[in-house]
Amino acid sequence: MGAPPPQTDDDHPAKRGRVTPAQLREQIREPRNVRLGVLVLGILLVLVALPIYSWSKTESRDPVFVSLDSLAVPDWANNEPQDQIDGNRWCLEECRFRERTTHSSNPPEETAKAYHDALIASGWQSWKPAKCPETKVDGSYTCWTRDELTMDLWVRAPACGNVPIGVEPEPGVSAAPGVPGLDPEDCKGSDVSIKVRNAIADERTGPLPGINPSQVGETPYGLAPVAAPS
Structure with a gap:
């Protein structure tokens, strides 16, 4: 069997577990980019959804x-x-x-x-x-x-x-109970x-028909009435 390859500093266990500053910055940057992308996507959805909602609401009305x-x-x-x-x-x-x-x-x-x-x-x-x-x-x-x-x-x-307001009841006649007077x-x-x-x-x-419909029956508008047979 041949001799194992010589170990370098990068292969040392302590070196393999260490995170370099560049890697640390990259790890921090990735979640921040995801949050920024989600925020931009949300803004775009709002900008697109609002005009569509307003248009559909207008179209749904007569x-x-x-x-x-x-x-x-x-x-x-x-x-x-x-x-x-x-x-x-x-x-x-x-x-x-x-x-x-x-x-x-x-x-x-x-x-x-x-x-x-x-x-x-x-x-x-x-x-x-x-x-x-x-x-x-x-x-x-x-x-x-x-x-x-x-x-x-x-x-x-x-x-x-068209209803008199504040009319006093006739002598001997009391106003209907529970019925308030009209407010002017x-x-x-x-x-x-x-x-x-x-x-x-x-x-x-x-x-409109030119003759009495009761004498000849109902005549559709736009058609000449036909006289009743004698």
């Missing part, structure tokens, strides 16, 4: 309500709006019907003017079909069109505005209703 939000009406004319949706956006079986109810702090006349000016500035056009409204109502009731949409705008005094502050301002539908689903966009 664009009509987004358009109503952008109307240049004063804040006092749109207090705590409530939105409702019926039907679907693509008119499968039933076209979408949107309705917004809100409250204004100012009287109906001033509120109606604010909405009229905002609608005109937003590209809506005044529309006067035969059934606008279908029955006589109090306040200002107007109709509008824009692109493929129609709108009904109703501005009126609050419902309590609750009856100030005006109520606003906005109804928006697709024009193809609004029967008022088609020609």
Whole structure:
């Protein structure tokens, strides 16, 4: 057997267990680089996720309500709006019907003017079909069109505005127990209703029958009525 190779200083047990300053700096640098990389990745995820979240939130909302939000009406004319949706956006079986109810702090006349000016500035056009409204109502009731949409705008005094406030009960008749009197502050301002539908689903966009339907039955809009046989 040959003689074993001579040992050097690097092969000495004490030398093999010693960490050089360069190795120590490298060991310290590695965890720091990992933490820095995680931090940078987190920042990038936030910067990317926020625009995507904002975009998806906007897309999930009906664009009509987004358009109503952008109307240049004063804040006092749109207090705590409530939105409702019926039907679907693509008119499968039933076209979408949107309705917004809100409250204004100012009287109906001033509120109606604010909405009229905002609608005109937003590209809506005044529309006067035969059934606008279908029955006589109090306040200002107007109709509008824009692109493929129609709108009904109703501005009126609050419902309590038609109820006498502070009326004394008749002699010998006591007020109903547990029923508080109306507060005049609750009856100030005006109520606003906005109804928006697709024009193809609004029967008022088609020609109305020219004769009494009760004599010939229901006639679809757009078709000439046929006289009943004699």
